[in-house]
Amino acid sequence: MVLNIFAFMRNICFVIFCFPLILSAQNQIEKAIANFDSQNYSKAEVQFKAIINQNPNNFKAYEYLGDTYAAKQEWDKAIKVFEYLLEKQPKNADYNYKYGGSIGMKAKSSNKLTALFLLDDVKKYLKQAANLDVKHIDVRWALLELYLELPGVIGGSIDTAKNYAEQLQNISPVDGALAYGRIADYQDDFNSAEKHFKQAVEIGGSKTCYSKLIDLYVKYQKPDNALHMAKEAIQKLNAKDFNFKYTEIALNFNTKIDNAVKYIDAFIQNHNSSQHSLDEALILKAKLHHKLGQVDEAKFCLTQALAHNPDSIQAKTELKRIQQL
Numbered sequence: 001m002v003l004n005i006f007a008f009m010r011n012i013c014f015v016i017f018c019f020p021l022i023l024s025a026q027n028q029i030e031k032a033i034a035n036f037d038s039q040n041y042s043k044a045e046v047q048f049k050a051i052i053n054q055n056p057n058n059f060k061a062y063e064y065l066g067d068t069y070a071a072k073q074e075w076d077k078a079i080k081v082f083e084y085l086l087e088k089q090p091k092n093a094d095y096n097y098k099y100g101g102s103i104g105m106k107a108k109s110s111n112k113l114t115a116l117f118l119l120d121d122v123k124k125y126l127k128q129a130a131n132l133d134v135k136h137i138d139v140r141w142a143l144l145e146l147y148l149e150l151p152g153v154i155g156g157s158i159d160t161a162k163n164y165a166e167q168l169q170n171i172s173p174v175d176g177a178l179a180y181g182r183i184a185d186y187q188d189d190f191n192s193a194e195k196h197f198k199q200a201v202e203i204g205g206s207k208t209c210y211s212k213l214i215d216l217y218v219k220y221q222k223p224d225n226a227l228h229m230a231k232e233a234i235q236k237l238n239a240k241d242f243n244f245k246y247t248e249i250a251l252n253f254n255t256k257i258d259n260a261v262k263y264i265d266a267f268i269q270n271h272n273s274s275q276h277s278l279d280e281a282l283i284l285k286a287k288l289h290h291k292l293g294q295v296d297e298a299k300f301c302l303t304q305a306l307a308h309n310p311d312s313i314q315a316k317t318e319l320k321r322i323q324q325l
Contacts, residue, residue, distance in 0.1 A: 254291065
């Protein structure tokens with residue numbers, strides 16, 4: 001009985017000692033992930049490396065480190081990390097996908113001879129990931145793009161791309177619609193692409209769905225359609241990035257400039273969650289004012305942009321151009 005009590009006390013002491021360490025490790029990785037999600041990649045890299053040094057078996061930290069290298073387009077480093085993870089877990093679909101994808105991105109940024117040399121590995125690991133996980137959406141998109149972009153003489157195939165579009169359709173109807181729209185757009189078939197992207201908007205109604213349809217209209221010089229869909233996206237999704245997109249389209253096609261000023265003002269008032277910076281928005285607004293002949297307002301916007309980002313070459317160039325008129 002006494003021995004059991006001592007054993008119990010030892011277990012309690014062990015838990016009390018280890019619990020803060022577990023919490024500390026969890027806190028460390030949460031901070032690193034937060035930096036990764038905020039695109040503070042250099043800081044995240046340092047943190048993930050520190051976690052791995054403390055615990056070499058923390059595969060989650062390893063995977064995030066590989067993702068960090070990929071985000072920084074440091075493909076050789078990303079390849080090395082995912083290769084290590086594959087050695088540990090060869091049947092992991094995500095590791096196969098990220099390893100093959102990293103090799104693919106290295107090939108894309110290399111000369112033609114190197115790219116050709118790497119191509120077999122890209123196909124091998126992406127296909128392996130698809131076989132390991134029959135519902136893996138990302139890898140099927142990667143394979144679709146691969147076979148769409150490759151020249152026919154080295155294995156490119158529209159039919160194979162359509163096969164992956166069909167697989168995506170079976171997994172996710174919205175991804176299927178986007179995939180068929182992508183292929184139709186690649187083949188310069190506007191009517192078919194529009195049909196599929198509209199279907200994607202009806203089914204999914206996400207930012208991606210709206211963006212694909214809007215971009216299609218812009219590509220085919222249909223600003224009224226593009227602006228209509230951007231306005232609908234603003235109303236339905238309350239996504240400020242579409243305010244920015246509406247303004248860009250209006251400016252590029254020199255149409256509905258007054259409306260664009262209102263939309264960019266709304267963006268400027270609440271831009272924190274956007275991928276576009278405040279100085280970019282102010283530069284865009286300055287261009288609108290200049291189109292309207294409001295030179296002083298344009299100069300004021302550019303001065304504000306430079307106050308926010310003194311290093312903005314675009315703001316400096318635009319201000320100099322207006323001052324010289």
